[in-house]
Amino acid sequence: MKALVVITGRGLGGDAVIAYNVISALEEKGIQCELALDESAPGILFKKKGYSWHKISIPQAGGHAATKLTSIKAAFRMLTATFKVRKLINKLDVDFVVGIIGGGAIVASVGAKLSRKPCACLCCTPLDMKVSPRLNHCIILPEYYLFRENNLPDNLSKAYYPLSDDVNSGNGAIALENLKKISLFDENKKTILFSSGSSLFKGMIETATNFSNFTDDYNLLLVGHPMHDEYMDLIDQNKIIYLGFIDWLKHLYDFIDLAVLTDDGVMVEEVTACEIPIVTVTKIKWGRYHNIAGIFEGAILESSIEDANETILKAFENYDSLKSNSNKYSKELLATRDELAEKIIDICGK
Numbered sequence: 001m002k003a004l005v006v007i008t009g010r011g012l013g014g015d016a017v018i019a020y021n022v023i024s025a026l027e028e029k030g031i032q033c034e035l036a037l038d039e040s041a042p043g044i045l046f047k048k049k050g051y052s053w054h055k056i057s058i059p060q061a062g063g064h065a066a067t068k069l070t071s072i073k074a075a076f077r078m079l080t081a082t083f084k085v086r087k088l089i090n091k092l093d094v095d096f097v098v099g100i101i102g103g104g105a106i107v108a109s110v111g112a113k114l115s116r117k118p119c120a121c122l123c124c125t126p127l128d129m130k131v132s133p134r135l136n137h138c139i140i141l142p143e144y145y146l147f148r149e150n151n152l153p154d155n156l157s158k159a160y161y162p163l164s165d166d167v168n169s170g171n172g173a174i175a176l177e178n179l180k181k182i183s184l185f186d187e188n189k190k191t192i193l194f195s196s197g198s199s200l201f202k203g204m205i206e207t208a209t210n211f212s213n214f215t216d217d218y219n220l221l222l223v224g225h226p227m228h229d230e231y232m233d234l235i236d237q238n239k240i241i242y243l244g245f246i247d248w249l250k251h252l253y254d255f256i257d258l259a260v261l262t263d264d265g266v267m268v269e270e271v272t273a274c275e276i277p278i279v280t281v282t283k284i285k286w287g288r289y290h291n292i293a294g295i296f297e298g299a300i301l302e303s304s305i306e307d308a309n310e311t312i313l314k315a316f317e318n319y320d321s322l323k324s325n326s327n328k329y330s331k332e333l334l335a336t337r338d339e340l341a342e343k344i345i346d347i348c349g350k
Contacts, residue, residue: 001030001031001032001095001096001345002031002032002033002034002092002093002094002095003026003031003032003033003034003094003095003096003097003098003348004033004034004035004036004088004089004092004094004096004097004098004108005019005022005023005026005033005034005035005036005097005098005099005100006036006056006058006085006097006098006099006100006104006105006107006108006111007019007035007036007037007041007053007058007100007104008038008058008100008101008102008103008104008105009037009038009041009101009102009104010037010038010040010041010042010043011037011041011042011043011044011045011046011047011053012042012043012044012045012198013197013198013199014197014198014265014266014267015100015101015102015104016043016045016046017045017164017266018100018101018122018141018161018162018266019035019100019104020045020046020049021161021162021163021164021337022098022100022122022162022337022340022341022344023035023051024337025162025337025338025340025341026098026341026344026345028338028341029341029342029345031341031345034053034054034092034094035051035052035053035054036053036054036055036056036058036085036088037053037054037055037056037058038055038056038057038058038103039055039056039057041055041058054088054092056081056084056085056088056107057081057084057107058081058103058104058107059081059103059106059107081103081107082107082110082111082114085107085108085110085111086111086114086115088111089111089112089115089117090115094117095117095118095348096112096117096118096119096120096348096349097111097112097115097117097118097119097120097348098119098120098121098122098344098348099112099119099120099121099122099123099128099132100121100122101122101123101124101125101128101141102125102127102128103128105121105122105123105128105131105132105138106127106128106131106132108121108132109121109131109132109134109135109136110131110135112135112136113135113136118136118347118348118349119135119136119137119348120136120137120138120139120343120344120347120348121136121137121138121139122138122139122141122159123138123139123140123141123144124140124141124142124143124144125143125144129144129146133153133155133156136155137155137156137157137347138155138156138157139156139157139158139159139340139343139344140152140156140157140158140159141158141159141160141161142158142160142161142269142290142292142295143264143265143290143292146158147295148294148295157343159336159339159340159343160269160332160333160336161265161266161269161336162336162337162340162341163266163269163270163273163333163334163336163337164250164270164337165334165337166250167250167253167270167273167274167334168250168253168254168273168274168275168330168334169250170248170249170250170251170252170253170254170255170274171251171254172251172254172255174248174251175248175251175252175254175255175256176255178248178251179191179219179221179241179255182241184219184237184238184239184241185219185241186219189217189218189219190217190218190219190257190258190316191218191219191221191255191256191257191258192211192218192219192220192221192256192257192258192259192260192312193221193223193252193256193258193259193260194207194208194211194220194221194222194223194240194259194260194261195222195223195224195259195260195261195262195267196224196261196262196284196285197224197261197262197264197265197266197267198224198225198245199224199225199226199227200222200223200224200225200226200227200231201227201262201284201285202227202231202234202284203262203281203283203284203285203305204222204224204260204262204281204284205222205226205231205234205235206234206305207260207281207284207305207308208220208222208235208240208260209234209235209236209239209240210305210308210309211260211308211309211312212236212239212240213239214309215309216239219241220239220240220241221240221241221243221252221256222235222240222241222242222243223243223244223245223246223249223252224244224245225244225245253270253271253274253276254274256276257276257277257316257319258276258277258278258279258312258315258316258319259271259276259277259278259279260278260279260280260281260308260312261278261279261280261281262280262281262282262284262285263280263281263282263289263290263291263292263293263302264285264288264290264292268280268292268296268300269333272296272299272300272326272329272330272333273329273330273333273334274330275323275326275327275330276323276326277299277300277301277315277319277322277323277326278296278299278300278301278315278322278326279300279301279302279303279308279311279312279315280292280293280300280301280302280303281303281304281305281308282302282303282304283304283305284305296325296326296329297325298321298322298325298328299322299325299326299328299329300322301314301315301318301322
């Protein structure tokens with residue numbers, strides 16, 4: 001069987017990671033996967049993994065940050081996008097189509113419908129959930145409020161994010177050796193990771209900065225590429241170890257004592273699967289709130305930027321309890337990748 005996987009975004013961060021994990025899981029089950037990204041996407045993650053892709057138009061309205069204006073602009077681009085994806089589906093003669101979040105899900109849904117091919121989409125934004133369920137089965141990811149519902153219509157189901165099968169196989173000794181090369185690092189201190197994902201948002205820099213001014217009892221690591229170049233000027237590298245993008249993140253997961261993250265995205269699940277206590281800082285990304293702490297109850301403490309210092313200390317005070325509760329979710333999270341691939345095949349094989 002052959003599938004076309006239509007992927008939103010630039011092929012760099014969270015959406016690309018989700019897509020790659022879905023693709024690799026499908027391939028392990030004998031499905032040949034063709035990839036489609038927007039023509040402007042650099043696709044760096046897929047390039048590193050040895051994949052090529054087809055260039056089509058995949059409009060983006062901004063996901064959870066979409067406005068009426070960006071949604072209208074994306075809708076106008078959708079007409080061109082629909083013809084391009086339909087043409088590609090027919091050219092490749094795929095058996096089914098998979099859409100990955102936002103514009104990728106919408107383009108996949110419409111193109112598959114026009115080509116009369118089965119389709120399954122991973123959805124988590126208001127816009128993709130407004131369009132895709134009208135056309136095909138959709139799998140809801142944790143950021144969307146319906147994930148918390150027990151009873152869903154027949155055309156909706158839900159799943160955690162698919163994680164890399166080696167996410168919990170890191171070696172903390174490798175991370176330690178890398179960190180020891182940095183003069184600011186003190187191996188006698190506990191280590192906290194601050195991150196808002198592949199893109200570093202201003203609010204996470206503020207959170208790390210506030211804590212660095214509050215106490216110097218911890219190693220503070222900051223990971224991600226700043227959303228704007230001028231954000232680099234906000235990082236006090238005399239107090240905070242800025243790592244940028246690193247290819248040894250799974251080793252870091254095996255070394256750190258605590259993670260301070262935004263309340264969204266794949267990284268929260270990765271860290272939980274590695275049984276590391278988490279503090280999520282809310283409303284950093286465009287003011288949005290997902291209540292991820294409510295999904296992983298007992299494994300995460302939630303905080304505003306203003307209260308993060310006290311919440312981080314509280315996390316260490318309740319460390320054993322947080323770690324024990326994260327252990328409850330780890331096995332299920334690690335099994336999601338394989339189960340999600342089976343679900344997609346089952347949906348599209350009907």
